[in-house]
Amino acid sequence: xxxxxxxxxxxxxxxxxxxxxxxxxxxxxxxxxxxxxxxxxxxxxxxxxxxxxxxxxxxxxxxxxxxxxxxxxxxxxxxxxxxxxxxxxxxxxxxxxxxxxxxxxxxxxxxxxxxxxxxxxxxxxxxxxxxxxxxxxxxxxxxxxxxxxxxxxxxxxxxxxxxxxxxxxxxxxxxxxxxxxxxxxxxxxxxxxxxxxxxxxxxxxxxxxxxxxxxxxxxxxxxxxxxxxxxxxxxxxxxxxxxxxxxxxxx
Amino acid sequence: xxxxxxxxxxxxxxxxxxxxxxxxxxxxxxxxxxxxxxxxxxxxxxxxxxxxxxxxxxxxxxxxxxxxxxxxxxxxxxxxxxxxxxxxxxxxxxxxxxxxxxxxxxxxxxxxxxxxxxxxxxxxxxxxxxxxxxxxxxxxxxxxxxxxxxxxxxxxxxxxxxxxxxxxxxxxxxxxxxxxxxxxxxxxxxxxxxxxxxxxxxxxxxxxxxxxxxxxxxxxxxxxxxxxxxxxxxxxxxxxxxxx
Amino acid sequence: xxxxxxxxxxxxxxxxxxxxxxxxxxxxxxxxxxxxxxxxxxxxxxxxxxxxxxxxxxxxxxxxxxxxxxxxxxxxxxxxxxxxxxxxxxxxxxxxxxxxxxxxxxxxxxxxxxxxxxxxxxxxxxxxxxxxxxxxxxxxxxxxxxxxxxxxxxxxxxxxxxxxxxxxxxxxxxxxxxxxxxxxxxxxxxxxxxxxxxxxxxxxxxxxxxxxxxxxxxxxxxxxxxxxxx
Numbered sequence: 208x209x210x211x212x213x214x215x216x217x218x219x220x221x222x223x224x225x226x227x228x229x230x231x232x233x234x235x236x237x238x239x240x241x242x243x244x245x246x247x248x249x250x251x252x253x254x255x256x257x258x259x260x261x262x263x264x265x266x267x268x269x270x271x272x273x274x275x276x277x278x279x280x281x282x283x284x285x286x287x288x289x290x291x292x293x294x295x296x297x298x299x300x301x302x303x304x305x306x307x308x309x310x311x312x313x314x315x316x317x318x319x320x321x322x323x324x325x326x327x328x329x330x331x332x333x334x335x336x337x338x339x340x341x342x343x344x345x346x347x348x349x350x351x352x353x354x355x356x357x358x359x360x361x362x363x364x365x366x367x368x369x370x371x372x373x374x375x376x377x378x379x380x381x382x383x384x385x386x387x388x389x390x391x392x393x394x395x396x397x398x399x400x401x402x403x404x405x406x407x408x409x410x411x412x413x414x415x416x417x418x419x420x421x422x423x424x425x426x427x428x429x430x431x432x433x434x435x436x437x438x439x440x441x442x443x444x445x446x447x448x449x450x451x452x453x454x455x456x457x458x
Numbered sequence: 459x460x461x462x463x464x465x466x467x468x469x470x471x472x473x474x475x476x477x478x479x480x481x482x483x484x485x486x487x488x489x490x491x492x493x494x495x496x497x498x499x500x501x502x503x504x505x506x507x508x509x510x511x512x513x514x515x516x517x518x519x520x521x522x523x524x525x526x527x528x529x530x531x532x533x534x535x536x537x538x539x540x541x542x543x544x545x546x547x548x549x550x551x552x553x554x555x556x557x558x559x560x561x562x563x564x565x566x567x568x569x570x571x572x573x574x575x576x577x578x579x580x581x582x583x584x585x586x587x588x589x590x591x592x593x594x595x596x597x598x599x600x601x602x603x604x605x606x607x608x609x610x611x612x613x614x615x616x617x618x619x620x621x622x623x624x625x626x627x628x629x630x631x632x633x634x635x636x637x638x639x640x641x642x643x644x645x646x647x648x649x650x651x652x653x654x655x656x657x658x659x660x661x662x663x664x665x666x667x668x669x670x671x672x673x674x675x676x677x678x679x680x681x682x683x684x685x686x687x688x689x690x691x692x693x694x695x696x697x698x699x700x701x702x
Numbered sequence: 703x704x705x706x707x708x709x710x711x712x713x714x715x716x717x718x719x720x721x722x723x724x725x726x727x728x729x730x731x732x733x734x735x736x737x738x739x740x741x742x743x744x745x746x747x748x749x750x751x752x753x754x755x756x757x758x759x760x761x762x763x764x765x766x767x768x769x770x771x772x773x774x775x776x777x778x779x780x781x782x783x784x785x786x787x788x789x790x791x792x793x794x795x796x797x798x799x800x801x802x803x804x805x806x807x808x809x810x811x812x813x814x815x816x817x818x819x820x821x822x823x824x825x826x827x828x829x830x831x832x833x834x835x836x837x838x839x840x841x842x843x844x845x846x847x848x849x850x851x852x853x854x855x856x857x858x859x860x861x862x863x864x865x866x867x868x869x870x871x872x873x874x875x876x877x878x879x880x881x882x883x884x885x886x887x888x889x890x891x892x893x894x895x896x897x898x899x900x901x902x903x904x905x906x907x908x909x910x911x912x913x914x915x916x917x918x919x920x921x922x923x924x925x926x927x928x929x930x931x932x
Contacts, residue, residue: 210785281914282907283872286886290907293899383769390771394879401774414781422770422778429769510834537840547835551853560849561839613839 216413217420228407232420235403236428238313242320242389242399247382249325250332257329258336259362272333279330284391287327291319292395313397320392328385335381339374340366372443379436383429400424459522461486461617461648462507467516469502476502477513478672484617489649491659494669495695500652501544503669504619507650508532508539521616537565540610544622546602548594548609554581555590558609566613573612580608584638600631607638617648624655656699660684668692711898712905715888723888724909730805730884731871737810738870739863742817747847749822760818767815772876779808780880801882805874813870820862824855864921868914875910885909 217229225231261272279287296304310318343366351361371378393402404421408414460483469477476499484490492500505511506518509525509532518525523535548557558577562568568576581587584604586597594602603623610618620639624632636658643649643662653659659666659680666683668676668691676683676692687693712719748760767775783804787797799807828851836846856863875886883891886906893902 277915278911281868281872281911281918283875283886283910285875285878286903286907286910289890289899289903293893294903297900387769387771390773391876393773401771401777404774405777408777408781418774418778418781421774422766425770425774426766505834508838510837533837533840533842535840536838539838541835541838543831543835543838545829545831547829547831549832549835549850549854551857561836561841564845564849565840609839619838 210415212416213413214416216411216416219411221407222410228411228417229420231403231407232400232417232424235398235400235421236424238317238397238403239386239389239399240428242317242324242392242397243382243386245321246324246328246389247385249321250328250381250385253326253329254332255336255367257333258340259367261333261337262340263358276330276333279327284323284327284388285394288320288323288391288395291323292316295319316392316396320389320395320397324385324388324392327388328381331381331384332378335374335377336370339370342373343369372440372445375436375440375443379433382436383432386428386432387425460484460519461488461521462650463517463519464503464507465517465519467503467506467513467518469506469511469513469515476672477506480516480669480672480674482667482674482677484648484650486648487646488664489643489647489651489662490665490667491663492650492652492667492669493654493656493659493695493699494675497671498669499672500669501621504621504650504652507619508536508541510541533565537561537613538616540613540615540618542603542606542610542618542620542623544626546594546599546606546626548602548606550594553591553593554586554597554605557594557605558612561609562612577608577612580611581605583611584608585634598631599627600634603627603631603635604638607635607642611642617650618642620649620651620653622652622654624653654699656684656696668695670695707901708898709901709905711892711896711901715892718892719885719888722883723885726802726883726887727871727874727885730802730809730874730877731867733806734809734813734870734874735867737806738813738817739821741810741814743821743852745814745818746821746825749818750825764815764818767812768819772812772873773879775812776808776876776879779811780804783807801877801880805877805880805882809870809874813866816866816870817863820859820866821855823862824859825851827858828854861921861925864917864924868917868921871917872910872914 217232218227220226221228221231257272257275260268261276263269282290296307298304299307307318308315347365347369348361351365352358356364389397389399390401392399393405398406400421404417407417407420411417462484464480464482467477467480468475480499480503482490492504494500502511506513507520507525509518513526516526520535520539524530525532525535548554549560552560555574555577558581559568559570559573562573562576563570566573578587578590581590584607586601586604586608589597589601589605594605597605607623623639624635627635632655636655639649639651640658640662651658651663663680665677665679667674668683668687668689670691675689676687678687683692684696687696745760745764748756749764751757751760783799784796787793787799788795791797832850832854833846836850841849874884877884878887878890881887889902889906893899
């Protein structure tokens with residue numbers, strides 16, 4: 208085997224003249240995070256609404272939301288990416304579709320990528336929210352009703368604050384997923400971290416250094432997110448209430 | 459030579475000592491009952507006999523073979539020591555017949571037909587021949603425990619260990635299991651039994667061992683134990699358990 | 703609204719889409735289910751092993767695979783496998799490996815990490831007494847694993863294993879990044895050639911959707927039937 212390792216490559220300048228290869232990777236990481244964070248906002252907002260509606264006592268709402276979740280869960284992310292990027296502009300009224308297609312470079316890929324990841328992840332967040340609400344003791348909802356709260360009030364002040372604390376750990380892993388999934392956006396032209404590593408590999412021919420660099424950056428991001436979320440969990444912890452299982456412990 | 463010999467055995471979980479210098483023995487054909495409050499280490503002690511629980515100090519011999527010797531072929535030794543568990547531990551994904559024959563074919567190398575035949579013979583002895591094709595989940599607790607005894611007996615053990623065989627059973631099922639055990643004792647099987655069933659101990663045991671906080675506090679012939687236990691702890695325990 | 707579209711492009715190219723594209727996708731999925739679960743189970747056993755080196759290696763491998771995107775792993779293996787091949791057959795130059803074999807290796811190694819965590823949960827869900835009972839009857843480690851623990855763990859985990867398999871089936875579409883002709887690759891090649899993106903990507907979405915929904919319905923039915931009676 209005759210692979211020539213060259214770990215100093217990260218400090219070499221790229222032929223594009225935009226800085227060092229390390230800089231290329233870091234810009235890639237920046238786009239990864241920018242895509243993931245923007246999509247996460249959509250995912251959380253939509254996911255919370257859909258998840259709540261799935262538990263609401265309205266048959267039509269439940270059906271609509273089940274369909275929503277099934278739709279986004281049963282089509283590969285890459286195909287969804289193509290639907291947002293290639294197909295949606297064609298189905299919209301002509302002037303709107305053209306406006307989307309003519310957005311200046313990073314945005315023409317970035318916006319569909321964010322929408323795609325946001326909607327895709329919202330279905331998964333909705334699942335967690337529904338599971339979290341259903342894990343709460345039924346008595347909580349009844350207690351809210353018994354106190355004279357309306358249904359929306361019960362959700363807003365009683366059920367949701369508890370639910371979000373319960374589902375914080377699965378939400379953390381969904382957030383890690385959205386970071387990883389943002390790499391699929393490279394197929395429609397977002398130069399995120401994996402694409403940046405590809406670019407570095409193509410210009411420098413140092414394949415394994417480039418991929419090692421990206422791998423290390425992904426791992427570091429993971430670690431930061433995990434420790435960050437642990438901190439959030441501690442901040443939000445309620446003494447005596449960790450999860451639904453603790454409820455049976457008498458006082 | 460004793461069938462089971464336990465010499466100065468001590469065991470720790472981390473820094474917590476669960477067994478302290480336990481010494482006792484079971485002669486061939488003898489039935490001994492081990493009792494004591496929960497957490498006294500009796501279940502741990504019986505599991506050290508076939509090395510399900512390793513010990514840090516002391517020696518254990520079964521039929522002259524040192525159990526806690528790294529060179530000992532444990533599967534071979536365990537195949538000769540029958541064990542019955544508190545929660546039966548029948549294999550839920552196998553039928554009764556398969557439960558009976560699995561280890562016979564895998565460990566003893568018996569042919570499937572021979573293993574089935576022998577298994578069914580013991581199943582018949584515990585009165586459950588008609589249930590051979592059921593799954594464990596379709597049997598009552600008492601029935602499951604009788605199958606578990608038949609499973610152990612199919613291996614032709616030289617002695618039997620019972621770890622609280624009736625304490626997970628509903629009261630009305632306890633007797634059907636105790637009867638099978640009593641029958642086994644009268645046939646001369648060497649038995650070490652961890653149990654709270656003092657009636658069984660009184661009828662069947664040769665000796666009774668009382669344990670407390672990891673120590674063997676009392677090790678006496680049955681008559682002596684039930685007549686006048688020496689230690690105060692054993693007296694209190696007996697008073698509590700007999701009056702309830 | 704669909705007046706400008708020509709869905710005839712799909713029927714005209716159906717043999718290519720199915721025989722070339724879908725066959726690749728299904729064969730890849732089938733092989734990866736088997737290899738992924740086998741490697742995954744071995745990894746889970748290593749992770750739960752009392753031998754430090756084994757459990758440290760398995761833990762590191764599983765965590766590594768689970769913290770990087772599949773797309774990056776696909777690129778890693780695409781370039782790495784020729785070198786591994788060269789190392790195995792002692793060739794001085796990297797070995798050319800076909801698209802299919804390369805994909806099978808990549809996905810098996812990646813999915814193994816996910817199957818491993820499922821199987822680990824499955825193995826841990828089996829009460830300790832079951833293993834004790836196996837040992838007490840004289841079974842050794844491999845016998846009690848193969849005959850007592852794994853069959854039960856596997857049964858308990860079948861629904862989750864199948865759900866993961868649906869995810870994996872969808873993820874095979876990512877071989878697109880290597881320009882491999884799987885089902886989506888075939889669709890996208892025709893889409894590009896004929897400029898029929900809308901028709902072919904909608905068709906691809908519908909096909910994936912129908913297959914995944916059918917499998918999930920079957921999973922739910924199976925779930926009710928397979929549960930071990932306890």
